[in-house]
Amino acid sequence: MHETGLCDAIVQAILHRAEGRRVTSVRVRVGGHVGGHEIDPAVIDQGFRVAAAGTPAQDADVEVVIEPLSVRCRGCSREAPAVDASTLVACPRCGGVDIEVNGGTEVHLEMIVFEPTEGKPAKACALSHGFEDLFVGERRVHSHSHSGAQTCGRGDDGGAT
Incomplete structure (x- = not known):
């Protein structure tokens, strides 16, 4: 474990x-x-x-x-908690894939x-x-x-x- x-x-x-x-x-x-x-x-x-x-x-x-794990989109600067795996792949706001994982x-x-x-x-x-x-x-x-x-x-x- x-x-x-x-x-x-x-x-x-x-x-x-x-x-x-x-x-x-x-x-x-x-x-x-x-x-x-x-x-x-x-x-x-x-x-x-x-x-x-x-x-x-x-x-x-x-x-x-x-x-909590959070993400920031480098394209639109949206910051949000990573609620599921999809937020680690693409920004829900702009669809950008340049995602930075924080915390x-x-x-x-x-x-x-x-x-x-x-x-x-x-x-x-x-x-x-x-x-x-x-x-x-x-x-x-x-x-x-x-x-x-x-x-x-x-x-x-x-x-x-």
Whole structure:
């Protein structure tokens, strides 16, 4: 199953940031067509549970946000969600075949929340400073957050505290 490898990579990226701390929740944005087939959030959640078993992330709440596949016609500039295979071949507005596929194929680890320790409140680790590619096995997982989010640093721009 494709999702198993994907979930393994997500958990490894989380554990890389956690540095042994217990993880209470995570938010992952997954393209709806990663690996060329439609992704089911329930399967991602179940795969995460299996991959995280016995780790500091095993009891984490997982929010899976599905990023839909979208297309843009270079001829008429129409942008729309890819609702079926025909929209990947020709533009429904103008019939043009110069179609650009956007989104829906990436994985972003957007947020990790750690359990409070030693009287400190829970800390949300929103991974900022753009994208950081984490290579785990053959999978690539992007750690990312929206601007303005709190950054967790190990003394550099890429880590968690």
